[in-house]
Amino acid sequence: MSSNSIPKVDLTGLRSSLPGGDRWEAAREVVAAALHSHGCFEAVFPSPSTDLREEMFGSAAPELFSLPLESKLRSISDDAYHGYFGQIPHLSFESLIINGVDSPIAVQDFTRLMWPPEGNSTFCNNVTAFAEPLRELVEMVQRMIFQSLGVDQKQQDSFASSITHSLRLAEYGVPLNQDTKIALDAHLDPHLLSVICQHKIGGLEIQAMDDGNWIVVPPAPASVTVIAGQSLQAWSNMRVRAPTHRVRMLGKEKRFSVNYSIRPSRNSIVKSPAELGEDDDRPLLYKPFNYTEFVEFIYSEKGMGMSPKDAFNSYCRLEN
Numbered sequence: 001m002s003s004n005s006i007p008k009v010d011l012t013g014l015r016s017s018l019p020g021g022d023r024w025e026a027a028r029e030v031v032a033a034a035l036h037s038h039g040c041f042e043a044v045f046p047s048p049s050t051d052l053r054e055e056m057f058g059s060a061a062p063e064l065f066s067l068p069l070e071s072k073l074r075s076i077s078d079d080a081y082h083g084y085f086g087q088i089p090h091l092s093f094e095s096l097i098i099n100g101v102d103s104p105i106a107v108q109d110f111t112r113l114m115w116p117p118e119g120n121s122t123f124c125n126n127v128t129a130f131a132e133p134l135r136e137l138v139e140m141v142q143r144m145i146f147q148s149l150g151v152d153q154k155q156q157d158s159f160a161s162s163i164t165h166s167l168r169l170a171e172y173g174v175p176l177n178q179d180t181k182i183a184l185d186a187h188l189d190p191h192l193l194s195v196i197c198q199h200k201i202g203g204l205e206i207q208a209m210d211d212g213n214w215i216v217v218p219p220a221p222a223s224v225t226v227i228a229g230q231s232l233q234a235w236s237n238m239r240v241r242a243p244t245h246r247v248r249m250l251g252k253e254k255r256f257s258v259n260y261s262i263r264p265s266r267n268s269i270v271k272s273p274a275e276l277g278e279d280d281d282r283p284l285l286y287k288p289f290n291y292t293e294f295v296e297f298i299y300s301e302k303g304m305g306m307s308p309k310d311a312f313n314s315y316c317r318l319e320n
């Protein structure tokens with residue numbers, strides 16, 4: 001059945017440290033079903049608060065992107081494509097990533113790099129406060145996925161110990177191509193999970209798995225959007241499916257978004273646990289792969305010459 005909205009789940013008041021009870025179990029079932037049918041869902045989740053969202057989108061993000069390009073270019077990372085990203089000829093798009101955002105030191109180091117030498121304590125406090133509930137949300141969703149797939153606690157620990165948390169801030173100008181209004185090309189996220197926070201100016205569109213229609217995801221003041229990435233699709237042996245998504249902006253206003261995501265840490269191996277692969281009646285669909293090498297491949301000349309789905313399949317899909 002086609003629909004013009006993504007599934008919606010109320011996670012208000014639930015906590016990853018209390019993973020049980022009727023409300024938790026009901027929400028978990030909806031989350032698991034949504035991640036399979038659509039690869040995404042709208043999480044009703046009132047944090048970050050309205051005030052914090054105002055602060056982030058009205059002040060912190062604009063202040064960061066108004067820095068001179070030479071300052072933003074100082075943000076580089078050992079991991080390909082995890083530093084400053086921008087200056088793409090056909091797009092009016094820039095993004096910066098704070099890697100390891102779950103550590104206050106990493107946030108402080110990022111602001112010292114952008115605003116040397118002393119940093120920017122207001123920006124630091126806003127980002128740390130903004131990231132905290134999103135980390136909680138990601139951990140809750142991660143826990144629900146493990147529970148619903150029946151993956152044992154040991155696997156849960158090894159999955160969690162090799163994860164990098166990051167917060168990406170993006171700025172979108174009025175799309176250069178006013179015929180398509182594309183502000184960010186259709187893509188799949190290579191990592192595990194993203195939580196996207198939009199504010200007032202929408203643009204996020206997610207492609208439905210069944211009929212390929214684009215579903216517009218409007219910003220909502222007490223919601224965020226959870227999107228699965230290809231590493232989670234491979235790890236879960238396709239119980240969770242990663243959706244294609246893009247940004248299209250119809251108006252003439254600048255847009256900012258926040259993307260809190262988790263990815264396998266540098267050089268960690270993405271591998272389905274036995275419960276979801278060999279021991280199951282479903283054959284193993286993806287061979288284990290090195291996450292860092294996978295990202296390098298999708299941005300290589302060869303990978304860029306394929307559709308995002310073909311690049312993923314040619315990299316790690318098994319012939320069965």
Ligand SMILES: O=C(O)CCC(=O)C(=O)O
Pocket residue numbers: 168170184189196198203204245246247257258259
């Ligand atoms: O800005 C958005 O709404 C989506 C951004 C996105 O898809 C990404 O950063 O991978």
Ligand SMILES: [Fe+2]
Pocket residue numbers: 187188189245
């Ligand atoms: Fe994305």
